[in-house]
Amino acid sequence: MNEQTPVLRLEGIVKTFPGVRALDGVSLSILPGEVHALMGENGAGKSTLMKVLGGIHQPDEGQIIVSEQPVVMSGPLDAKAKGIVFIHQELSLADELSVAENIYLGELPRKRFGLVDWAELETRTNAILEKLKVSFDAKTRVGDLSIANQQMVEIARALTVDAKAVIFDEPTASLTDAEKIVLFEVISDLQVQGVGIAYISHRMEEIFKITDRISVLRDGQYQGTVNTAETDEEGVTQMMIGRKLDLSRNESHHELGEVALEVRGLSCGDLYQDVSFEVRRGEVVGFYGLVGAGRTEIAETLFGLRDPSAGTILIGGEEAKIHSPYDAIERGISLVPEDRKDQGLVLGMNCRDNMTLPQVDELKAGPFVSDGAEIAIFDQYRDRLDIRTPSWKQLVGNLSGGNQQKIVIGKWLSMRPDVLIVDEPTRGIDVGSKAEIHNLIRDLAAHGYAVIVISSEMPEVLHVSDRIVAMYSGRIMRTFTSEEVTEDNLIQAISGIGSDKVA
Amino acid sequence: MARLTKKDIGGFLARQGILVAFALFIIGFTIANERFLDPDNIMGVIRSSAILGVMALGVTFVVISGNLDLSVGSMMSFSTIVVLDLHDKIGPAMAIPAMFAMTLALGAFIGFLVAYLKLNSLIVTLGMLSAIHGLTLTYSGGKNMDIADKEGTWFSVFGQGDIMGISVPILIFLLLAAFLGVLLAKTPFGRKVYSVGGNGTAATFSGVRRARVVFSCYLISAFCVATAGLLQASRSLGSQNTVGQGLELEVLAAVILGGASLLGGSGTIFKTVIGVLILGFITNGLLLVGLEFYVQFVVTWVIIILAVWLDIAAKRGKLWSPIA
Structure with missing residues (x-):
């Protein structure tokens, strides 16, 4: 594989934000027809790297090279025009529109007087859907599709251009096992067509099932790339966290x-x-x-x-x-719910207030909430759960996912x-x-x-x-x-x- | 020294824009009319803002809980008319509690519709704006309401009295602000109001009985409206049926100016008081520089748009952000 020209290459990408070096000299290349996993803990820099690639952030140093041509990405649409397509975890589809309308939104084929050429739209869409071997057609309303099929629409959208590289960001987060299998088939079809795939996921089983190579980021630094066949979960984990699991x-x-x-x-x-x-x-x-x-x-x-x-x-x-x-x-009974952002936390509230919310009625000094009792609870569970936050006054929305989850767990543990x-x-x-x-x-x-x-x-x-x-x-x-x-x-x-x- | 970029200035304007705009207004008004900063004028502005302010305190609770209350203007007309009518029929000592009870009943009804039937608060209170206006006109038969003996009633003390040189409406406004400010910031109930507006689902998952919280916010709002009606009736001792018309927007403007988010979950009583004062001083300043009274309706709208825009801009960190 090494003699092939990479479809996408990053060279020494550096991106700093005030106080943080989010990406520190990241280089990697994606070859045509390979599935390349990008792994790292939350906060390792994966999202920042994707944003740089999609033109949402401009790198401070380094280059993005598409088909051996250095490029500057001015935004996601520009990236798409250059053949780099993103499939995000969160879907961005209009439920009330048809599959075809969603796929060609903003670039619907026209005929005379600027009217939409529905026949042409349907033909083109069905051609793409055929490639994806899906069970729905161009006229289906997107809102009627399952999440997995909606993701297929999102992928179909990517195929309207001559994609050189497709980047999947946690695509299986909301899919059932059966739906995953369909997705993996689509990915392998893309592979056969010579498209380079970057695949971001936390799920080890998937990574080992479908990827060819794995690149790991840790604290914004590139840790290296390994062939999937030559490593195992422990090896990758060790690269990600620097110790065994x-x-x-x-x-x-x-x-x-x-x-x-x-x-x-x-x-x-x-x-x-x-x-x-x-x-x-x-x-x-x-x-x-x-x-x-x-x-x-x-x-x-x-x-x-x-x-x-x-x-x-x-x-x-x-x-x-x-x-x-x-x-x-x-x-x-206490429940640490499935979806911490929707069900577990008030993101705009501080750490302490989130943690004590279920028992705020009991923590009283006279008619008022007792500041001291609340801070005592927060301190106790911050230490016990090793929650990393500068202070209880920090808004929960500013914490990392792991620390947010610990706030939710602390909230319910403190109820004993x-x-x-x-x-x-x-x-x-x-x-x-x-x-x-x-x-x-x-x-x-x-x-x-x-x-x-x-x-x-x-x-x-x-x-x-x-x-x-x-x-x-x-x-x-x-x-x-x-x-x-x-x-x-x-x-x-x-x-x-x-x-x-x-x- | 870091060089100030265009972006920094944009960000600063977005964050502090309201205060900057307010400062410019004050400077402009002071140059245009020296009476603007006269102590008498300042007290006058605060006194005339008191009624609006009292209503804004209650609406702050509703807005933080993630809902709207557009009925406060016509509800205030209702309170005013009712208390003036009952004053001559059953005497002020009975009229005041009776009027509070009736206004609270209206608030409870709105709270019931929004909290327990889960109807959209914009629709409910917009409908109530009109319905209560109809109720008031039916009650009064469309006639203005006047107290027969305007000289001989102690009822005027709420709107016109002074205690230790401070006018009673200002005192009532400040006392109520202090009480509600503590209720919102320091009690379990206040904490729940923020959680319900900030993320209702998470509040439910934390055992907060949301419906009770939302219902209580509308009761608080109605209580404030009744207080405002009392101040209004006592100040003028006679009133038209439309005395509170349009106030709902001014109240909302004050609350938003103070920085409460229309999406719920943020804002404080103190900020609302600041918002009320900003609105009061700007209206007063425009009158002093000779702008026609009716122009203030336009100005209120401009201020609302400005406040909402800057609030959103501060969150996004940029002033210009087209739908994309």
Whole structure:
């Protein structure tokens, strides 16, 4: 591959912001027909690099070279015109318009009097859609498509130009496993056509499945490029964080206490049916399954965000009716939600106020909120969780993803809950913080908390759980202890295979 | 020395633009008319801003909680007419609590629609602007309302009295501002108001009962409107049905001038007071330099646009930002 001319080359890119050297001499090249992973912890400089590439930031030093021609990118449209196309994690489509209109938005083909040439539009669009082997056509309304198919539209948009390099930024973040497979097929088709692919993701399995080479950034510095075939997860992790990471199965067990939470025959419409399980003090129960298996919905029911259609919830042996998060908190249930920015935090509020929000009614000195009590709580959990922020006055929106997640966890730990539910605790968080959060979850169980962990990442579930509940299509297929679980039997259970043994 | 670039100046203007503009106004008015900085004039401005100010305090709560209240102008007309009418019928001592109860009932109704039926606050309060106006006219039969014995009532003390040389409307405005300022900044309730406006979903996930918070904000707003109605009625002892007409926009202008975001989650009572004073001084200054009274409606609009623009510009760090 080395004799080929790179489609895209970066040479010694330096970008500084006041007080930070965000990119410090980054060089890498993307060859035609390769999938090149770009990895690094949050804050390592990946996003900045993409912004430089897309012309949103101008580099202070260094060059961008497309097909051996140095170029200056003046903006995303300019980058696209030069053959560098971005597929972002967040979609930017107009729901009410058709697939074709979205793809050619701003450059619709015209005929006489400036009217849109619908026939031409449809022909061109269908030609592109054919390449992508998708199941919808040019006239479909984008709002009616699944997220995965919307992403296909986004990709189709990229194919309207003669793309030299396509950059995928966390493309699988909201895709189901089946949808990922389709995406990977599209990527390999692009490869065959000689397009260079840059692929940004936190997900190791994907990286090892589809990429040819891996480049790693750490603190804005280029750490090197390795051939995927010649390395493994540990090797890459070490490049990213500069140390080793423990990805083993959970083997520590704690003294189990009494049953903290018991659920009997719980159902909620079509979302999940006849779910029964219990969680003891000192125990971490992992819920694993595909997106849509009903795990988050169970958590939402326990937290009072949904009313169950049947079944009972017992907390400490007593039946509990929970109709709102307020009720749930009163009963000693805490939920660290799936989406920290939407559900977990008020980004415009400071760290301390976010952390104490659920208990602000209790922290009073006379009629006022007690500043001292609040700061004491914040300080305690800042130290315990190693939250890095200059002061509690910092707005949460200014913290990194890992620190934001720790604020949310601190918020719920400080409530001293009987049952702690953690939904996707490490989504979008870098590898280093991930390990810290895993250790923290184990540590909480050791301190007698009853913990439920919902996760879509198998290594995570394996790593933290004492027992694993496997769900498929709204039902519990099987419950494993950490001794009996293997990757194989777990995958079978969540795919609906081998449902002989219902827990 | 760092060289000032065009961008730096743009950023500074965006952040401090309102204060810069205000300073220029003050300098301009002082040159144009020496009476502008006269202590009597200053007290006059504050006194005449008090009614608007009292209303702005309540609307600050509503705006921080992420909603709007466009009904405060016509609600204030309602309060004024009701208290003047009841004054002669049941006496001032009964009329005042009765008027507060009726105004709070209107606030509760709006709060119910927005908080418990989850209707859009812009639609609800825009509708109520018109509905309450109709209610007022029905109540009064369209006639102006006057107190029969204007000389012999103690009722005039709220609008016209002095305590230790400070006029009562100013005192009431400042006391209410202090009380509501502490409520917003220092109590659990205030904290919840910010969380509901800042990120409602996250507030729900933190166990905040949002509907109660939003409902309470409309009650606070109605309480402030009733107070404003009391001041207005007591000052003039007689009133037209349209006395509060258009005030909703001026109130909103003051709140935004103070820097509260229309998206909710930010703003303070102190900033709103500053916003009220800026608006008051600019209106007064324009009158002093000889601008016709009616021009102030246009000026209010210009100020709102300026404030919103600079607020957005400060967040984006640039003044010029076309939809792209």
